[in-house]
Amino acid sequence: MGSNQTIMHRIWGRRWLVAAIALVLAVLALWDGISAWHGVAALAMIIAAAGLVPPTIAQDGNSMPVHPDNGGKPSFEDLVAAIPDPVIVLDANLAVRFFNRKARDIIPNLRISEALTYALRVPELIDAIRAALDAGGSRQIEYSERVPVDRMVEAQISTITGPSGRTDFVVIVLRDVTQRQRVEQMRVDFVANASHELRTPLASLLGFVETLQGPARNDPVAREKFLDIMRAQANRMSRLIDDLLSLSRIELNAHVQPDKPVDLNMVVGHVADTLGPLAHDRGVVLSVDKRIPSLEVRGERDELIRVFENLVENAIKYGASGGRVEVILDSIPKPQGKGLDAVVTVRDFGPGIEAEHVPRLTERFYRVDAAKSREKGGTGLGLAIVKHIVARHRGRLGIESVPGEGTVFSVKIDQIL
Numbered sequence: 001m002g003s004n005q006t007i008m009h010r011i012w013g014r015r016w017l018v019a020a021i022a023l024v025l026a027v028l029a030l031w032d033g034i035s036a037w038h039g040v041a042a043l044a045m046i047i048a049a050a051g052l053v054p055p056t057i058a059q060d061g062n063s064m065p066v067h068p069d070n071g072g073k074p075s076f077e078d079l080v081a082a083i084p085d086p087v088i089v090l091d092a093n094l095a096v097r098f099f100n101r102k103a104r105d106i107i108p109n110l111r112i113s114e115a116l117t118y119a120l121r122v123p124e125l126i127d128a129i130r131a132a133l134d135a136g137g138s139r140q141i142e143y144s145e146r147v148p149v150d151r152m153v154e155a156q157i158s159t160i161t162g163p164s165g166r167t168d169f170v171v172i173v174l175r176d177v178t179q180r181q182r183v184e185q186m187r188v189d190f191v192a193n194a195s196h197e198l199r200t201p202l203a204s205l206l207g208f209v210e211t212l213q214g215p216a217r218n219d220p221v222a223r224e225k226f227l228d229i230m231r232a233q234a235n236r237m238s239r240l241i242d243d244l245l246s247l248s249r250i251e252l253n254a255h256v257q258p259d260k261p262v263d264l265n266m267v268v269g270h271v272a273d274t275l276g277p278l279a280h281d282r283g284v285v286l287s288v289d290k291r292i293p294s295l296e297v298r299g300e301r302d303e304l305i306r307v308f309e310n311l312v313e314n315a316i317k318y319g320a321s322g323g324r325v326e327v328i329l330d331s332i333p334k335p336q337g338k339g340l341d342a343v344v345t346v347r348d349f350g351p352g353i354e355a356e357h358v359p360r361l362t363e364r365f366y367r368v369d370a371a372k373s374r375e376k377g378g379t380g381l382g383l384a385i386v387k388h389i390v391a392r393h394r395g396r397l398g399i400e401s402v403p404g405e406g407t408v409f410s411v412k413i414d415q416i417l
Contacts, residue, residue, distance in 0.1 A: 086174040090116055092133060092167060094126070106153075106174060125155055132157045133167050142177065150255075151178040182252060189248075189364075198240065201233040236379070243381040247364075250303070250388045257394055258300040261416055264342055265290050267301060268327055271308045279316050285324040286316070292331045295342045296416040303389045310382040311346040311409045319348025322406055331415055342415040347408045353401040361399060362387040386411075 077098070080087050086103035090096060094115050104110055109119035117126060128139045139157040144150075154175045162168035208226045216222040272288045279286040297304075308327075315325040328345045353361070357368045365380035390397045395413035 083173070088116065088172040088174070090129070090170040090172070092169070094129065094170075097169065103174070106176070128155070128157055129170055129172070132159050132170060136161065136167055151176055152181045153177065178255070179252075198237055201237050204233050205230055240379045240381070243379045243385065246306070247381055247385050247388065250385065250392060254388060254392050257298070257392065258303070259298050260300065261296050262299040262301045262304055264295040264297060264304070264329060264344055264413075265292070267304050268308055268329060268344060271305060271312055272327065275309065275312050275316060278313065279325065282316055282320045283323065284316050284320050286312070287324065287326050289326065289328045291329060292342075295329055295331060297342050297393070297413040298416060299393050299413065303392070307386050307389050307411060308344065308346070310386050311411075314382060315346050315348035315350075315407070315409075319350025319406060321351060322349025324349055340415040340417065341412045343410060343412050345408060345410045347406060349406040352403040352405055352407055354403055355401075358399050358401055362397070 074082075080089075080098065081100045083100060084102065086106045087098075087100045088096060088103050088107075088110070089098040094117065095113055096110055096116055096119070097112070099107075099110050107119050110116075111119065116129075122143050122145075124141055124143050128141045132139045136159050138159070140154065141157075142152060142154050144152050154177045156173040156175070158171045158173075159167045160169040160171065208230050212223060212226055216226065268288060268290075272286060276286060312325065312327060319325060326345075326347045328343075328347075330343050330345075331340050332343055333339075334341055353368060360366045361368075362383045364384045367380050387397055390411055390413070393413050395411055398410040398412070399407070400410075401407040
């Protein structure tokens with residue numbers, strides 16, 4: 001019964017060829033009359049149509065015969081192709097027997113009849129498949145990939161048992177869980193960092209509240225002093241929470257490169273106007289040198305404003321003793337000679353930073369001088385935010401500092417030509 005259906009499927013898949021054969025035979029019959037050799041020729045042509053002509057090839061490279069009308073029921077290929085996740089079917093020898101288009105998208109080297117190990121080199125997944133073949137049942141594992149992109153994949157492995165009771169096929173359903181993993185890691189990091197950084201100001205607030213409720217209850221001078229300190233601590237916690245949330249949002253979208261054209265000249269000009277009063281209050285001369293009339297990159301305007309606000313504000317606060325901060329915008333050829341880099345340099349002439357601290361400046365909550373940073377309202381997250389935004393824009397962040405001579409931060413992003 002199964003072989004008869006297979007032959008019928010093959011013939012149905014070549015129905016236009018069979019129709020052409022019938023037409024040719026009809027013409028011959030009209031021209032020469034019906035004879036025995038016509039029957040032999042018809043049988044030979046039908047056999048050729050069923051066996052010699054290649055089957056219909058699906059767009060994703062799989063062998064997918066076209067089925068005749070089967071009462072409106074979808075075929076196996078139709079069902080698997082409709083699954084939104086990548087699906088791969090293997091035989092007992094780990095040879096690929098079927099896969100849908102989504103599987104080809106995530107594993108480009110898949111080939112029918114070739115071993116899965118040729119297309120996917122993930123030892124933990126292969127071990128799980130072999131275990132499923134030996135013991136039956138299902139397995140679920142997660143594995144990571146570094147190329148072509150950094151991602152985490154969940155594999156659901158199920159087996160299909162044949163009439164003999166042995167496993168004949170293995171069905172693998174893959175699911176990209178990178179986003180879920182990042183959200184979970186962000187949650188863990190947020191709790192750890194927030195609890196660490198919020199503990200000190202919260203302890204201070206509780207201490208001052210107890211003092212105001214007790215010994216300083218009727219002391220107006222102490223009350224005003226303590227309320228000012230409490231306001232400063234509350235503002236610090238608010239800034240810290242804002243920075244943590246900003247960093248989490250940036251990390252969540254780190255794999256998505258912005259694609260809107262943004263003029264860095266306008267961005268830096270906006271930052272200079274915003275921070276001009278701060279520079280004036282600190283006795284710092286803030287200068288902007290735009291050496292290129294238009295300096296366009298692909299990016300997110302608000303995030304780029306955040307980058308240069310952090311860099312220029314840090315230069316004003318921590319390099320105020322130098323009396324000036326320079327911001328230079330320029331365009332330079334790439335090292336490999338293809339295209340141009342838009343470069344924004346922020347330089348202060350303050351005390352500078354010791355060499356051993358420079359590599360760690362972009363770590364979360366790392367401070368060269370923790371007390372001084374808190375005194376100036378820093379949360380320890382500003383440069384971490386800068387690093388992640390620049391990385392999301394596929395740019396490069398450079399830091400150079402010489403003690404006693406100041407610090408230079410540079411941001412390089414591909415320029416739109």
